Amino acid sequence: MSHTVLLSGPPGCGKTTWILSQIQSYRGPSGYLRVTGYPDEGLAQARDGGLDLAYLRDQCPDLLDLGDLDQALAPHPADLLALIELPQFHPPAQPGLAGVDRRVMPQLQALHLNPDRHLHFGRDPELPRQDTLDFSHLQAWSLNLNATVWDPDSLSSFWFELVNGAYGDVYRAKALMNLPDGRAFFCNWMVSQEGSQFLPLQTLAPPDGRPERLSRLVVQGRDLDPAAIEATVRDCLLSDAVLELQQAPLRQRHTPPTRSA
Amino acid sequence: MARWALVSGLQGDLALYEAIQRDLRQLGRVDTLFVLGDLIGPDRDANALLDRLQDPRRGELAPQCIYGWWEDQLLAERGYRGERRADPLRQQFGQAAVEALQEAVDPGHLAWLAALQFGFIELDCALLHGSSADVGDCLGPESSPLLLLDRLTRMDVNRLFTARSGEQFCVELAGGGIASTVRDLAGERQLQQVVPQRKVIGIGGGLRYSLYDPGSDRIAFRSVGQQPGSRGRGFA
């Protein structure tokens, strides 16, 4: 029997992490949809740009993209576990399905998705308890980094500065970043957690030019200085010439693209 | 197990090089020939030797060359070392030697000489002309053990082969240690360090060269023309 679960919560509360654990422990087929949230007063929603889906599909290659119209309109497998992620700052006014933000329903119906459960972080005890901070005037900013490759030591320094407040108070930062050796990292930081996560993607790109995978930086916080962030990012990204210099020796040792163990 | 031959100080002497090649052929079991610099010198025309090193004859061991002090002086004087000129050579041997050195090498060889490396790292061995500090660093059996240990440490190798002094020797670090106290704003700590088991080996120069077996760590000091059957002057 299929399940369709709508999962909501504020940024950085652990929605994607929880969804990944559900998918990995579920034996049948799973699907995922991230719905863009609705800006409440003074609180901007981050433009995710497919970042979470890209990370989840790297970890679970069979994951269905429920936002893909072709897949959505085809009959769903009978035992599909459909997980819908909805960024939402404030707790629902009513319990259970009655608390789902009405504005989301037309989009779900168009994709033939009809939630049979609604869980909200901070309300439903079966979700991990996170430090859901009270905040106001949250600013969201994102940067498309497709086809960029980072100098690894520069990435390390930039991330350190970013999450420690060099470019404004960062509440949440996540990103997919490419390294010259073909690896990519899902970088994840929340103010409520100690330290950053750096999770390597399973999929390796060949060390042959710029990878085609999605790459993006998403930041939420206060008094952000996007121009300064962009200036620093520019100083961290490798030029074609430097990239080639670093990749040429790797190509000699390279075996065809593969998924690491 | 294959062995290395380590040669230096040919100083343009093709006949000497051919004699060493003959020696190595008779010895057998030598599979790599390293020429640790000083391919050229001021005393004779080096072009024939340089031609041969770049274009070995059939049946000869192909030489793996690095540059030495004389090459460094020539390259400096010819503008391959930035602002630096052959001042050490000028001070030690005079302007005539600088000119003789330039005459000994056809300009057509400069690009090849300039492409030579400072040294090789093979296994845990550094093969250098002088030392990790400088191509002109002259290490010998009487050198301060502290200095030798420093030169090994800089390259982080267990064996350092050097040619600059022209002497054949092996100095083995055989024990000892040092204590130190470091105090900073966080407090004080004691550090203790022992002398690592390492060696500095002088390979000789000219007629005198060395053989090394990396498998057994055995060194043999040889001279050209020494009886191939003799056990030589080797030791484990």
Next chain:
Amino acid sequence: MAHAVISCLHANLAALEAVLSDIDQRAITTITCLGDLVGYGPQPNEVVNLVRERSIPSCQGCWDEDIIEGLNACECSYPSQLAERRGHQAHQWTAEQLSEENKAFLASLPMTLRRDRLLFVHGSPNSQHEYLLPDMDAFAALERVQTADADTLFCGHTHRPYVRELRDGVIRVRVQTPADPQAAAEREMALPVRRIVNAGSVGEPRHGNTHATYVIHDEATGNVEIREVPYDVERTCRAIVEVGLPPVFAWRLRHGFEYAERADDASHVCER
């Protein structure tokens, strides 16, 4: 007699003034500077002027050299591309700001200063760029002091003050030559006691907080005191922004991180 050793001022006037005032309060009149008067900070001329006014003998640091000679540091001396770009930015700005007179002064600085058995250098006796870190190989550390023919070596460059005493050193060697290959001669070298004193940094501290650091050496007792001096960090941070240097320099200074970060920042992850 007690003397003070300062290093790595990095064009931070507020920090230099605070340190000189701390030295003056102790009635110490002999001060030696280990270089890097400029670089990254916002007041290169003011800092050089003050060193000249006070007639503080100084050796040349890598920044002082680079400002005169043009960028000399090899790329690998920067821990990352980002650090390199920022270093070049700071270099260009400093070179534009410095008066010709002050450039000539920096060019005139010697690589080393010596007083009896005390040797003063920026990085190491070998090079302005070499880092003598507190935990470096003890034999290599001793070799630097010994080869320079000194008892105590004062250095800077790492921006972390420390005092290291090297003692009870012995090296035993077995020497073999073709003359008598079977009879190896054994020798033992007893190593002398030597000290390395790193003066830390006045203008760009990196020891965990924002205070300026320097050292006081009492030649009579041999005692070395590592001094920490609070100063008006915000004054320098404001100046960084006002003169048009990257604001992230101010942020780093305010948090006790060097302008040009090392690759061992706490968040360093991308190990190969």
